[in-house]
Amino acid sequence: MESELSSAREPGFKAALTMEANDDNDGRYLCYLQVFLGDVKVWSSGHYSKMYVSNKCIIELTKDGDLRLKSSNKHVGWRSGTSGQGVERFEIQSTGNLVLVDAMNMIKWQSFNFPTDVMLSGQRLDVATQLTSFPKDSTLFYSFEVLRDKIALFLNLNKLKYSYWEYKPIENKTVNFVRLGSKGLDIFDDNSHKIGRIEKPMIRFLAIGKKTGNFGLYSYKPETGKFEASFQAISNTCDLPVACKPYGICTFNKSCSCIKVVSNGDCNKNEEGVISMKKLCDHEMVELKGVTTVLRNGTQDCDGC
Numbered sequence: 001m002e003s004e005l006s007s008a009r010e011p012g013f014k015a016a017l018t019m020e021a022n023d024d025n026d027g028r029y030l031c032y033l034q035v036f037l038g039d040v041k042v043w044s045s046g047h048y049s050k051m052y053v054s055n056k057c058i059i060e061l062t063k064d065g066d067l068r069l070k071s072s073n074k075h076v077g078w079r080s081g082t083s084g085q086g087v088e089r090f091e092i093q094s095t096g097n098l099v100l101v102d103a104m105n106m107i108k109w110q111s112f113n114f115p116t117d118v119m120l121s122g123q124r125l126d127v128a129t130q131l132t133s134f135p136k137d138s139t140l141f142y143s144f145e146v147l148r149d150k151i152a153l154f155l156n157l158n159k160l161k162y163s164y165w166e167y168k169p170i171e172n173k174t175v176n177f178v179r180l181g182s183k184g185l186d187i188f189d190d191n192s193h194k195i196g197r198i199e200k201p202m203i204r205f206l207a208i209g210k211k212t213g214n215f216g217l218y219s220y221k222p223e224t225g226k227f228e229a230s231f232q233a234i235s236n237t238c239d240l241p242v243a244c245k246p247y248g249i250c251t252f253n254k255s256c257s258c259i260k261v262v263s264n265g266d267c268n269k270n271e272e273g274v275i276s277m278k279k280l281c282d283h284e285m286v287e288l289k290g291v292t293t294v295l296r297n298g299t300q301d302c303d304g305c
Contacts, residue, residue: 010204010220011038013096017069019057031057031069031077035098035111037120040227042096042205045069047116047132051077061090065108067100080109095122119206124179131215133208142213142241144206148174151187153208153215153233155241155295162295164213164241165233169196180206184217184231200231213241239294 013035020030031051035043045051056072065087067080080087086102087109093099097120098111112123117133119125131144140157152166169175169187173195178187184203187196202219204227209216216229237243238250248256 009222013037013042013092013094015092015098017057017059019053022052028052028054029057031071033059033069033078033098035092035096037096037204038227040118040205042118042120043098043111043114043116045078047114049078053077061087065100065102067109082109096120097123117208117210119180121180121182121204124177126177127175131206131208133210133213135210140242142208144208144215146175146178150175151178153213153241155213162241164239164294164296165215167196167198167233198231203230241295 015033015035018030018032018034020032022028022030029052030046031053033045034041051069051071053071058070058072060068060070062068062083064083065085066083067087067090068076069078070076080100082100085108087100088103090098090100095112099107100109101107112120115123115125115129115131117131119131125131125146127146127148129146133142135141140155143154143156143161145152145154149172150166150168152163154161154163167187169189173189175195176188176190176192178185180186180203182203183201184197184199185206186194189195198217200217200219203217204220205218207216207218208214212234215233217231218227219230220226221228234240237254238252243250244256247259249259251257
């Protein structure tokens, strides 16, 4: 399923049912419904929870209007939750929004309401909604959040969260929602008046990096045939939340150096024994002169404490 191309040279959107190999090598596959802009994945049904199948991945629009992903044994791993709402078909719009509509062409479900780590041009995020990016094989994750006084990037680890970048509108006005347009990311107040903009022309999407936690505004470059970041919130490597591996410090020359009390080796190397945990545990507190952190405003989510 594909949308029309926005121009003869730019790639368009397409929706696909995909099966991917499972990293555990246990004979199972990952089953997703996904949206692509060219070869860039911009939405996935498996962003928050994975669906595993042994041999087949089946997509079904039921008679009562529920879109489902099933395995060969009829186990439902994902559903739209639109039973009884008169859904008759699903389609992908020119904006990349995957929608389920009824006979009157009214939208009953849309992927724009379930953001992942990408925000597309034309998409809106209201206050208290967020984009999330999950680094591979890590317990931390990054989030781009719309708050009443700002938009901000956060590093989340267990119940702790730290901000490492923020943008506040002029005159400390109250934020209601943000919307990505062709000219950049616009910020609006409760009366839908524009109160701020991160301006870059010809933007197709905003994305949060899985490895870095940086957010960028991406446009298509015909000369390379790729989408490239025309704006990045954080331009200095050392300002990234996890610029170095554990026990490393990002220096003024934008390289990582080990905390000397830990090891005399290179923290970036994966050699066995490079990091001496015993040396670290011999010290309850170590003073690191001239070292600062980009993480700030640490908070704790105490739900269930």
